[in-house]
Amino acid sequence: MxxxxxxxxxxxxxxxxxxxxxxxxxxxxxxxxxxxxxxxxxxxxxxxxxxxxxxxxxxxxxxxxxxxxxxxxxxxxxxxxxxxxxxxxxxxxxxxxxxxxxxxxxxxxxxxxxxxxxxxxxxxxxxxxxxxxxxxxxxxxxxxxxxxxxxxxxxxxxxxxxxxxxxxxxxxxxxxxxxxxxxxxxxxxxxxxxxxxxxxxxxxxTAMPNGVSARTLERVTEAAFGQRRKMLRQSLKSLPGALEALDSLGIDPQRRAETLSVEEFVSVARALG
Missing domain, CATH: 3.40.50.150 (Vaccinia Virus protein VP39)
Structure with missing residues (x-):
């Protein structure tokens, strides 16, 4: 040494x-x-x-x-x-x-x-x-x-x-x-x-979840946390298909971004393809 x-x-x-x-x-x-x-x-x-x-x-x-x-x-x-x-x-x-x-x-x-x-x-x-x-x-x-x-x-x-x-x-x-x-x-x-x-x-x-694009997840989080004080129905409305994805996943659009778990964000990104 x-x-x-x-x-x-x-x-x-x-x-x-x-x-x-x-x-x-x-x-x-x-x-x-x-x-x-x-x-x-x-x-x-x-x-x-x-x-x-x-x-x-x-x-x-x-x-x-x-x-x-x-x-x-x-x-x-x-x-x-x-x-x-x-x-x-x-x-x-x-x-x-x-x-x-x-x-x-x-x-x-x-x-x-x-x-x-x-x-x-x-x-x-x-x-x-x-x-x-x-x-x-x-x-x-x-x-x-x-x-x-x-x-x-x-x-x-x-x-x-x-x-x-x-x-x-x-x-x-x-x-x-x-x-x-x-x-x-x-x-x-x-x-x-x-x-x-x-x-x-x-x-x-760790392992990457199946069927999820990194860029799509980035877009979802950018939109959601870009207006974190607003409800998801407002912050995600500019992202095509996002509100429909919330509905299909049973995620209340009146929730705010900080209440969604990592797994829920991944599910939204997966639903958006």
Whole structure:
């Protein structure tokens, strides 16, 4: 195992500071980082994608766990620190500079199954998450997603129907995957401390329900939660066939979107073909 200098020392030596524009907040606690890296299980020899590694705090933990890490970093200031990490763990780290939202992750990973672990930059976290969970092809190439979010976003992902946190993110995360809140992280663990608490969500793919199009389900949830305070008869009336689908399924059109379970949304999407 490589004998690495403290991360604070590396950051100071390279003159790094967290960029608010890039949604950066650095984690220094090595024990906490090792706990995060352990959430998906044994990573020894396995391919891992990390987005926004910054100076490489979580990257260190992943490399210590034996993972083969591909890290996508937009901030060129962080590249020298990551290069040092690559030298300390020969053959284990590949760094790609650029915008993860503009890249084909399956292509980057060489078509090999991979786990995703990331302290996601706050400003792109939800966009990346919905992209990983979208699309018609299932199961995905990723084997699990272990992602840091603002706690409010994390709670929306794992929410059950009936509550105010329940919405499109919950349906997207739960209709063909299992999502759980794996760990809460206090704001004081970060430098600089964000204004909000954070939490880590762990998602694993499950079987895709038969006869359901991902795009159709997206359209149903977009319409339903786009006007979540209105009854379904109002929010879904612009979606051809939706009100007839509710009637055929025995779903009261006077209900609101947040009262429908994930399974009921799937049934509506299936009825719409």
């Amino acid at each position: 490589a004998d690495l200098p403290p991360l604070r020392e590396v950051i100071a030596r390279h003159g790094l500071s967290a960029s608010k524009a890039l949604g950066q907040n650095f984690l220094f606690d090595e024990q906490l980082l090792d706990r995060i890296a352990a959430i998906p299980g044994d990573l020894s020899g396995k391919a891992v994608l990390e987005v926004g590694p910054g100076p490489g705090g979580l990257t260190r933990a992943l490399l210590r766990a034996g993972a083969r890490v591909t890290a996508i970093e937009m901030d060129t200031r962080c590249l020298p620190a990551l290069e040092e990490l690559g030298e300390a763990f020969p053959g284990q780290l590949k760094v790609i500079q650029g915008d993860a939202l503009k890249m084909d992750h399956a292509e980057i990973m060489g078509g090999e199954p991979f786990a995703v672990l990331s302290n996601l930059p706050y400003n792109v976290g939800t966009a990346l998450f919905t992209r990983w969970l979208g699309g018609e092809e299932w199961p995905p190439l990723w084997t699990s997603l272990t992602l840091m979010f603002q706690q409010e976003v994390a709670q929306r992902i794992v929410a059950s129907h009936g509550g105010s946190a329940y919405g499109r993110l919950a349906v997207l995360a739960q209709w063909r995957a299992r999502a759980k809140l794996a760990m809460k992280v206090h704001r004081s663990a970060f430098t600089p401390p964000p204004k909000v608490m954070s939490a880590i969500v762990h998602v694993t793919p």
